[in-house]
Amino acid sequence: MATFKDGANGSFNGKVGSVVGYQWRGINVMRSLPKKSKKPRSEKQLANERRMKLAMSFLSPITTVIRLGYQQATEGLPMTPFNMALSYHKKQAIGGSYPELYFDYSKAKISIGPLASAESLAAEWTGDGLSFSWDGSSDNLLMKEQNTIIVLHLEATKGWDIRTSGIQRGAGHYLFPLPSNLIGKEIHAYVAFNEILSDRMSDSRYIHVPAVG
Incomplete structure (x- = not known):
């Protein structure tokens, strides 16, 4: 009705x-309302569906982060932050040719924005977790006080671990604690910065942490 x-x-x-x-x-x-078609789907349609599925599998578990990361970029536009991220990842973060399509983690972005991205980003395993470092030096106090967002995709479990607050950019490092069964496993990591009192974000930076041992 x-x-x-x-x-x-x-x-x-x-x-x-x-x-x-x-x-x-x-x-x-x-x-x-959409009309059901009796025509078989074309390879182009099947490829688009596969791209959609791959992009959604990455974005859906971290919807809250994506909404924050793309919020400013959608201001004044007739689309949601999630839809903008979905469009980007379908076009930019899918590799291969149909039917051998795959998600390219190195092209993914959890945020886009005008703030300076992480410089000299590195990560290494310790006995307690994954130790991140980046260039936290700056003469700009507001820049040093920016919040750091770290998102991990754990290849072994296909799970996620996220930190969205409590890490200042000026610290230049963070030890991300992980359970012992995940230490040394392959991880796809993303680091971004945002201003506490605004929607302004940096483009996220990607770092691949290979398995060790």
Whole structure:
């Protein structure tokens, strides 16, 4: 059932016949309902579906981080932060040719923005976890006080571990504690910075930590 707003000539929410009306970001939207096709899907369509699935498998577990990381980039645009990230990763972070497509972790970005990205980023294993370091020196106090975001994708478990607060950029290092069964395993890591009192972000930087031992 559809509900009208502002009378019969106004907007509506819900389905009426072959169209559906709804509000998105305060805008009244109406679109046609999709029609099922009996035609077999083309290779191009199948490749697009595979790209979508690969991008979603990376983004969905870290939705909260992605919304923060792409928030400023979508200001004034008719798209959500997550949709912008999805579009980027479908186009830029998928390698290979269909049907041999794969997700390229080195091309992924958990954030985009105008702040300076991490310089001299490095990571090494210790007995307690993964020790990150970056250039934290700066004459700019506001820059040194920027927040550091670290996201780990754990290849062994296909799981994630995230730190979004409590690490100042000016510290220049952070020991990311991990359980003993994950120490020395392969990890894909992303480091980004954001200003505490604004949506301003840096482009994230990627670092691959190979398995050891």
